[in-house]
Amino acid sequence: xxxxxxxxxxxxxxxxxxxxxxxxxxxxxxxxxxxxxxxxxxxxxxxxxxxxxxxxxxxxxxxxxxxxxxxxxxxxxxxxxxxxxxxxxxxxxxxxxxxxxxxxxxxxxxx
Amino acid sequence: xxxxxxxxxxxxxxxxxxxxxxxxxxxxxxxxxxxxxxxxxxxxxxxxxxxxxxxxxxxxxxxxxxxxxxxxxxxxxxxxxxxxxxxxxxxxxxxxxxxxxxxxxxxxxxxxxxxxx
Numbered sequence: 001x002x003x004x005x006x007x008x009x010x011x012x013x014x015x016x017x018x019x020x021x022x023x024x025x026x027x028x029x030x031x032x033x034x035x036x037x038x039x040x041x042x043x044x045x046x047x048x049x050x051x052x053x054x055x056x057x058x059x060x061x062x063x064x065x066x067x068x069x070x071x072x073x074x075x076x077x078x079x080x081x082x083x084x085x086x087x088x089x090x091x092x093x094x095x096x097x098x099x100x101x102x103x104x105x106x107x108x109x110x111x
Numbered sequence: 112x113x114x115x116x117x118x119x120x121x122x123x124x125x126x127x128x129x130x131x132x133x134x135x136x137x138x139x140x141x142x143x144x145x146x147x148x149x150x151x152x153x154x155x156x157x158x159x160x161x162x163x164x165x166x167x168x169x170x171x172x173x174x175x176x177x178x179x180x181x182x183x184x185x186x187x188x189x190x191x192x193x194x195x196x197x198x199x200x201x202x203x204x205x206x207x208x209x210x211x212x213x214x215x216x217x218x219x220x221x222x223x224x225x226x227x228x
Contacts, residue, residue, distance in 0.1 A: 006154075033215060043201065043218040056215050090154055092216070100145070100205075100216060102155040 002026065004093050004103035012109045018079040021106045025072050025093030031055075032074040033100070034066060037088040046089075049074055078108075086110045113138040113204050117219035124192055125227050132187040132222045134202030141207040144185040145216065146176055149199045158200070161185065162207070197226045 005024040013019050025032050033048035033056075045058040049068035066076040072093075078085055086109050092100040118133040136142065143162050147155040159170040166178040176187045185202060202219040 004154075031214060035216075035218075042220050043203075043216075045215045045217070048215055058215070092155075094214060099157070099160065100214075101157070102147075104154040107152075 004091055004101050006089075006091050006103035006106050008106060009104065010107045010109075012111060013081050014111055015081055015083060017081050018077060019081060019108060020075055020077045021089055021091075021108075023074045023076075023091030023093075023103060025074070025091075026095075026101055029093035029095050029101075030072055031094040031096075032068055032072060033092050033094070034074070034076050035090045035092065036060075037090060037105070038086075043090075046076065081110045083110050113142065113206070113217045115202050115204055115217055115219035117200075117202055117222050119222050120220065121223045121225065123225045123227060126194055127191050129188065129190050130192050130196075130224060132200050132202075132224070134185045134187065134219055136183050136185065136202070136204045138183075138204060138206070142204045143207050144176075144178060145203040145205075146174070146185070146187050147201045147203060149201065149221075151198075155201065158187070192224070192226050194226050194228065197224060199223050 007022045031050045034046040037043045047066050048056040052068045063079045068074045088105045090105045092102045094100045114137045116135045124130045145160045146158040148158050149155050159168045161168050161178045169175045174189045199221045201221050203216040205216050
C-alpha cells in the first residue's frame with residue numbers, strides 16, 4: 001500500500017511569507033502528526049490531528065497551525081516566516097498509538 | 112512529561128564489528144518504545160518497536176533492542192554492521208494509553224553511526 005506522501009519535497013521562501021505543507025496519510029490511518037527537525041533542536045512535535053480535530057499540540061508559537069480534512073489528509077501552515085523556521089518538516093500517520101509511519105519530509109528553507 | 116536521552120551523539124565503528132546505541136527514557140506512565148533510522152535527505156524509517164510482550168525485539172535487518180523497565184532503557188544492538196548501516200538513529204517513546212490527549216512521539220537527540228571499512 002502507498003506510504004505517507006508529503007508535498008512539496010523542497011521549498012524556498014522569503015522571511016515574512018507564509019507557507020502551506022501537505023501530507024497524505026496511509027489509507028485508513030486517521031491520526032496525522034507533524035514534527036519539525038532542525039540541527040539545533042532535533043525532532044520536535046508540532047501537533048496531532050485525529051478525525052479532523054487537533055488532539056495534541058507542541059510548544060510552538062501560534063504562527064504554526066494545521067488542519068485535517070475529512071479524507072484524513074492534513075496541511076500545516078506557517079505564517080510570517082522567520083529564518084529559524086528553516087527545517088525538515090515530517091508528517092507521520094498512525095492507525096493507533098503503536099506505530100507511526102513517516103513521510104520523506106518537506107525541506108523548508110527561509111531566506 | 113516524557114524525555115529520552117541518547118547517550119552517544121556519534122559512534123564510529125568498523126565494518127563487521129558490533130555496535131550498541133544507548134537509549135534511556137523517563138516517563139511517569141507506561142510507554143511504547145521505538146527505534147527509527149534516518150538516511151541522508153530522507154524521512155524516518157521504523158527499525159523496531161516494543162509495545163508489549165517479550166522484552167527483546169528484533170528487526171529484519173539484524174538489529175535488536177531490549178526493553179529494561181527497571182533501568183528505563185531500550186538499547187539498540189547489532190552484532191555485525193555493514194557500510195550501509197551508516198545513518199542517524201533515533202530512539203523515541205510514546206504513552207501506551209492514548210485517548211483524548213492523543214498520541215505523540217518524544218525523540219532523543221539521535222546517534223550518528225559511521226561505519227568504516
